[in-house]
Amino acid sequence: MPPAIRLRALDKRYPAVHALRSVDLEVAQGEFFALLGPNGAGKTTLISVLAGLAKPTGGTAEVMGFDVVRQYREARSRLGVVPQELVYDAFFTVREMLRFQSGYFGLAHNDAWIDELLDKLSLADKANTYTRTLSGGMKRRLLVAQALVHKPPVIVLDEPTAGVDVGLRQSLWAFIHRLNGEGHTIMLTTHYLEEAEALCERVAMLKDGRVVALDRTANLLRTGAERRLELRLMPAMLPESLSRRLIERRGERFVLAMPDYTELEHVLAELRRAGIRIEEMELRQADLEDVFMKLTGQAT
Amino acid sequence: MYGFRTLLYKEILRFWKVLFQTVMAPVLTALLYLLIFANVLGAHVQVYPGVSYTAFLMPGLVMMSILQNAFANGSSSLIQSKMNGNIVFVLLPPISNFEFFAAYLIASVVRGLVVGLGVLLVGLLFTDLDMAHPVWTLAFAILASAVFAAMGIVAGIWADKYDHLAGVQNFFIMPLTFLSGVFYSIHSLPAFWQTVSRYNPVFFMIDGFRYGFHGVSDVDPWLSLAVVLPAALISSWIALQLIRSGYKLRS
Numbered sequence: 031m032p033p034a035i036r037l038r039a040l041d042k043r044y045p046a047v048h049a050l051r052s053v054d055l056e057v058a059q060g061e062f063f064a065l066l067g068p069n070g071a072g073k074t075t076l077i078s079v080l081a082g083l084a085k086p087t088g089g090t091a092e093v094m095g096f097d098v099v100r101q102y103r104e105a106r107s108r109l110g111v112v113p114q115e116l117v118y119d120a121f122f123t124v125r126e127m128l129r130f131q132s133g134y135f136g137l138a139h140n141d142a143w144i145d146e147l148l149d150k151l152s153l154a155d156k157a158n159t160y161t162r163t164l165s166g167g168m169k170r171r172l173l174v175a176q177a178l179v180h181k182p183p184v185i186v187l188d189e190p191t192a193g194v195d196v197g198l199r200q201s202l203w204a205f206i207h208r209l210n211g212e213g214h215t216i217m218l219t220t221h222y223l224e225e226a227e228a229l230c231e232r233v234a235m236l237k238d239g240r241v242v243a244l245d246r247t248a249n250l251l252r253t254g255a256e257r258r259l260e261l262r263l264m265p266a267m268l269p270e271s272l273s274r275r276l277i278e279r280r281g282e283r284f285v286l287a288m289p290d291y292t293e294l295e296h297v298l299a300e301l302r303r304a305g306i307r308i309e310e311m312e313l314r315q316a317d318l319e320d321v322f323m324k325l326t327g328q329a330t
Numbered sequence: 331m332y333g334f335r336t337l338l339y340k341e342i343l344r345f346w347k348v349l350f351q352t353v354m355a356p357v358l359t360a361l362l363y364l365l366i367f368a369n370v371l372g373a374h375v376q377v378y379p380g381v382s383y384t385a386f387l388m389p390g391l392v393m394m395s396i397l398q399n400a401f402a403n404g405s406s407s408l409i410q411s412k413m414n415g416n417i418v419f420v421l422l423p424p425i426s427n428f429e430f431f432a433a434y435l436i437a438s439v440v441r442g443l444v445v446g447l448g449v450l451l452v453g454l455l456f457t458d459l460d461m462a463h464p465v466w467t468l469a470f471a472i473l474a475s476a477v478f479a480a481m482g483i484v485a486g487i488w489a490d491k492y493d494h495l496a497g498v499q500n501f502f503i504m505p506l507t508f509l510s511g512v513f514y515s516i517h518s519l520p521a522f523w524q525t526v527s528r529y530n531p532v533f534f535m536i537d538g539f540r541y542g543f544h545g546v547s548d549v550d551p552w553l554s555l556a557v558v559l560p561a562a563l564i565s566s567w568i569a570l571q572l573i574r575s576g577y578k579l580r581s
């Protein structure tokens with residue numbers, strides 16, 4: 031079984047920018063995968079190469095085992111892409127767009143699925159509306175529907191939830207989750223890291239066109255960034271034995287590194303032994319944002 | 331194959347939905363030319379014996395409308411899609427380069443022919459017109475519109491903004507179509523300009539087209555065909571290669 035997505039030494043140079051630098055990446059069939067990275071990291075470029083919208087300047091990219099350049103028709107028919115830009119064709123209605131899109135993928139009678147998509151994406155009452163009159167979030171959801179008309183085994187969503195309100199974001203994720211449950215491979219980019227953390231099994235972080243991290247989300251959270259223990263102490267001093275853990279001091283507040291919860295015992299014991307009282311204590315779990323900041327060097 | 335049919339249908343629907351602007355307006359323009367030129371010159375000019383000036387002018391106007399609209403269709407569709415970004419909708423699906431080319435080409439030919447037919451029908455209210463060789467008429471209409479449709483595709487892909495396209499239209503397409511014998515027979519021109527006209531492929535399109543109506547023409551229709559057919563093949567080939575290369579469509 032070929033991987034859903036396979037990139038080998040993928041390179042993309044624009045005249046002024048080296049957007050992808052020898053990217054190697056494999057996404058297995060059925061995975062729920064996130065591609066993260068700061069603005070300009072190369073996420074959209076990577077997706078564009080996969081989709082055949084940009085030509086690689088080196089390396090190869092495959093979708094379900096089909097080379098996106100040499101076997102472009104096979105590759106494209108297995109891929110559904112939600113573009114980052116909010117694009118629409120003002121000449122046509124929502125239903126017309128979905129029928130065209132179905133036709134482009136060779137599907138003549140697709141109305142049952144189109145209706146289901148409209149329903150799941152809360153667009154049913156807009157079916158006969160001209161696309162230019164849709165709100166931004168509706169246009170985004172139409173893009174999602176367009177990407178799914180041909181039930182592609184691999185679905186790539188470039189910031190699908192940007193500009194979508196909270197309620198619909200939930201239902202959009204529920205829908206994408208269901209698709210994943212039915213066996214579709216999902217790759218998405220988002221700047222809402224909580225979303226990626228909650229949904230995605232595996233994460234790649236991109237920076238300046240390079241993969242700086244590639245692991246299961248759980249592993250990244252465990253090892254990528256330290257947990258932190260924040261204390262307010264009375265008197266405001268730290269025993270010598272704990273000073274190596276100190277990350278930051280703000281007045282009476284001390285922020286300590288806490289790689290492992292089992293060490294909490296030790297810290298508390300040391301404080302008690304030194305006769306220092308804990309006024310306040312907060313233990314903060316590292317989240318993807320911390321890992322992201324650390325790995326992409328955008329530390330605060 | 332169904333992808334091609336859908337794209338063709340969408341491209342035709344695109345101009346059909348704005349019929350007023352894409353078909354009615356050019357028909358009206360041609361009609362104005364017909365009324366003005368026929369009234370001013372009609373009584374004084376006779377190009378071919380037994381053919382009134384209005385009847386002479388008609389095929390020229392029809393062909394000019396066909397060419398300009400065949401060019402306008404593909405070029406404006408492509409530049410609009412590029413500017414709005416919705417070109418991705420037709421770049422993402424598994425439509426082959428040839429199907430992509432053929433859909434835009436045929437839709438543009440259809441637009442040209444629809445406008446041409448409109449001009450012809452409205453013109454027939456004002457003058458009688460023979461149809462000596464309908465097969466020639468149709469052949470030249472289709473081949474000539476294919477030439478301009480393909481040039482429209484090339485221009486639409488090349489242009490980065492509407493300005494570029496307007497430039498091509500005003501400084502290339504308009505002169506080419508006007509200086510081709512729409513309004514006159516090149517035999518009425520001085521020798522030098524006759525020679526120049528013979529380097530303009532549009533002259534052969536109109537002359538051959540006219541032969542289909544009147545049965546007379548400035549040059550042998552086979553010669554015109556020998557110019558127009560290769561022109562259609564070459565311009566189509568260029569458009570297809572451009573699409574294959576991904577130039578300005580796939581970065």
Ligand SMILES: Nc1ncnc2c1ncn2[C@@H]1O[C@H](COP(=O)(O)OP(=O)(O)OP(=O)(O)O)[C@@H](O)[C@H]1O
Nearest residue numbers: 044047049067068069070071072073074075076581
């Ligand atoms: N068509 C293009 N021509 C030239 N340079 C480009 C093009 N597309 C992207 N770039 C450049 O490539 C780099 C990567 O851009 P890309 O759009 O892939 O970033 P991204 O990770 O998607 O960022 P964002 O989070 O802002 O969407 C940027 O420096 C960008 O300016």
Ligand SMILES: [Mg+2]
Nearest residue numbers: 073074075114
């Ligand atoms: Mg992007």
